[in-house]
Amino acid sequence: MRMAAVLALLAAVAAAPAAGGEYVAGSFLGWREFRRPWVPAPEFNTWDGLGPLFNARNCENCHFGPALAGRLLAAPDGGVVARGLVVRLGDTEGAPDPVYGRQLQTFAVARMQPEARLVLRQGEATGGFAWEARLLQGPLAPGVAAVARLAPALVGRGALARVDAAAVEALAAAQAARGDGVAGVPRWIEGYDGRRLGRFGARADQPDLDHQIAWAFALDLGVSSRIVPQTAGDCTDAQPACLAAPHGADGYRSGAEVDDAEIAYIAAYLEALRAPAQLRAPPPGGELFAATGCATCHVPRMPAEGGGMVTVYSDLLLHDMGPGLDGGIGAPGVTPSQWRTTPLLALAPHPGRRYLHDGRAATLDAAIRAHGGEAAAAAASYAGMPEAGRATLIAFLEGL
Ligand code: HEC
Numbered sequence: 001m002r003m004a005a006v007l008a009l010l011a012a013v014a015a016a017p018a019a020g021g022e023y024v025a026g027s028f029l030g031w032r033e034f035r036r037p038w039v040p041a042p043e044f045n046t047w048d049g050l051g052p053l054f055n056a057r058n059c060e061n062c063h064f065g066p067a068l069a070g071r072l073l074a075a076p077d078g079g080v081v082a083r084g085l086v087v088r089l090g091d092t093e094g095a096p097d098p099v100y101g102r103q104l105q106t107f108a109v110a111r112m113q114p115e116a117r118l119v120l121r122q123g124e125a126t127g128g129f130a131w132e133a134r135l136l137q138g139p140l141a142p143g144v145a146a147v148a149r150l151a152p153a154l155v156g157r158g159a160l161a162r163v164d165a166a167a168v169e170a171l172a173a174a175q176a177a178r179g180d181g182v183a184g185v186p187r188w189i190e191g192y193d194g195r196r197l198g199r200f201g202a203r204a205d206q207p208d209l210d211h212q213i214a215w216a217f218a219l220d221l222g223v224s225s226r227i228v229p230q231t232a233g234d235c236t237d238a239q240p241a242c243l244a245a246p247h248g249a250d251g252y253r254s255g256a257e258v259d260d261a262e263i264a265y266i267a268a269y270l271e272a273l274r275a276p277a278q279l280r281a282p283p284p285g286g287e288l289f290a291a292t293g294c295a296t297c298h299v300p301r302m303p304a305e306g307g308g309m310v311t312v313y314s315d316l317l318l319h320d321m322g323p324g325l326d327g328g329i330g331a332p333g334v335t336p337s338q339w340r341t342t343p344l345l346a347l348a349p350h351p352g353r354r355y356l357h358d359g360r361a362a363t364l365d366a367a368i369r370a371h372g373g374e375a376a377a378a379a380a381s382y383a384g385m386p387e388a389g390r391a392t393l394i395a396f397l398e399g400l
């Protein structure tokens, strides 16, 4: 099973179209970095610097299998098998918890205590499972919410980096002008010689893959980089022992624990992974998908920077998805019920594959039925369709 998944990934890398030899070589090195297990510092090993607090030792711990996604599976013994499930913290404006930071780290290096234990059981709460965080360093600050996030599929998503920002802005204006209830907004990230379009993350909070990957190293692995230089990752001022713990930053990597080249290799790897709809014509059902109102947000093809089109099934805009998908955590300028349109790529189901930001949907049908807010009309059209139409639409999605 595991071997088959690795072979599928290699096949995806090998199939990357129009990639120069150098690009494929970079993506192969990135595949290696994606799976490299980091170790705590100090160690006579250039891949030290894990933690002090962390959730995983490498990217593949959370993003794996044919779609490079997380997994939630009901086990026969009544338990839940989870991989890639994290708990994010924040208030409605996105401010982190003063003690625990932006994410609960469930592992720590030797002689340090993790922040929480995550207990999962089967239940009704979130589409078949319920989770509880047993906090080990006192309660959360008032107003700070804890929300589960499941590692999304990465296959095909590198394409988001190539979408033309001006086209995204034009699309937002066109949606607003139509006045039919769907009106997405672009996420602008300030502080990069002006502003840049947010593209990555379920809140579109990162402008490019390098930033997304550097933040994954910081929050999930506790590994610093030029982009996120704090060596203690998500440790806060209220965790002095964590801040003072040994780190792996050294002259070898211009003062950080992971260097720019390693991050660039991973970015090249993710850009080379193509979903089926990016390699060949999409399956039948595209007209029905559009007629149901899905393509208003899940725009199949967007103009690429520098010309051409790129297959993404997303408008890259934030939409209000209604109270059912309100997680209680916002971000600067983003309300807790606004989410970036998820690119519909590499959606094929397999055991443990889940959908939506917290993995609550065990099937594509459940994911669509959970759409509310700006997507309520499209979800109602779907629910009101004859059975055969729904089956066509699901088969279409599974082939993307
Ligand atoms: C502990 C689990 C975990 C680990 C380890 C992890 N991720 Fe993730 N990843 C997530 C979750 C959860 C999200 C969704 C977060 C969000 O949307 O803001 C995510 C989101 C992403 C995205 C954005 C996808 C999109 O749709 O925009 C990329 C790219 C990504 N991860 C790459 C990586 C890389 C590269 C690594 C290794 C350096 C890594 N991740 C390590 C859990 C993990």
Ligand code: HEC
Pocket (backbone or CB within 6 Å): 182, 202, 292, 293, 294, 295, 296, 297, 298, 319, 321, 325, 339, 340, 341, 342, 344, 354, 355, 356, 357, 358, 364, 367, 368, 371, 374, 375, 378, 379, 382, 393, 397
């Ligand atoms: C108003 C914009 C909008 C419309 C219209 C819309 N969606 Fe979505 N869709 C989203 C957003 C935003 C998300 C992410 C929600 C979340 O994760 O909480 C999403 C998530 C999904 C997912 C889950 C993907 C994953 O990997 O987690 C599927 C499947 C999906 N949409 C299918 C559809 C279909 C089919 C239709 C038409 C019936 C549709 N959507 C209409 C905005 C929209």
